[in-house]
Amino acid sequence: GAVVSQHPSRVICKSGTSVKIECRSLDFQATTMFWYRQFPKKSLMLMATSNEGSKATYEQGVEKDKFLINHASLTLSTLTVTSAHPEDSSFYICSAPGQGSEKLFFGSGTQLSVL
Amino acid sequence: GQQLNQSPQSMFIQEGEDVSMNCTSSSIFNTWLWYKQEPGEGPVLLIALYKAGELTSNGRLTAQFGITRKDSFLNISASIPSDVGIYFCAGSNNAGNMLTFGGGTRLMVKP
DSSP: OOEEEEEOSEEEEOTTOOEEEEEEEESSOOSEEEEEEEOTTOOEEEEEEEETTSOOEEOTTOOTTTEEEEEEETTEEEEEEOSOOGGGOEEEEEEEEOTTSSOEEEOOOEEEEEO | OOOEEEEOSEEEEETTOOEEEEEEESSOOSEEEEEEEOTTSOOEEEEEEOSTTOEEEETTEEEEEOTTSSEEEEEEOSOOGGGOEEEEEEEEOSSTTOEEEOOOEEEEEEO
């Protein structure tokens, strides 16, 4: 299957700082990528859809100014958690659809801990 | 909106036993997917189902797309310790590849 690379895998930061998470599709192009958030022992919650060359589409209740998404190329989407606070601590996962299919392939996730 | 009910929420079984979990939906999906997630990792695709009634196997895993298109099950035969993880069902209606996820089934296998 298609490979999606996400990094960093783990980040610890101070409250008030910003953190950037990268998601890359390897060996395939992704005009759309998805960003999820997952709390411990919970299912994945879709945060936003990242669209190459245009603005991201955010799910209801997700702050656009808090979670900045940039999809500058067909293989890279970034999620920046701005002015992070402890309540932003979570597991963030990106995904991209394999070309010509409904299958979603996921990155390995980023565990964010805000002190 | 659409919701997926996945059950059981957790299972604690003996190595060698068979496992069955299922998902039901309040509305129709065109595609069902089953994923496994291990701690600290992203979900990994196990099986994809595209047609109502379709039965697909992947090693010891077997999944079926329900005839009504509102449900799917996943069976694991002869479980082994490395089957431990959280299994998620997901449904898609091809709307931009957006998936709706079930709540997950946490599987624990006792050696």
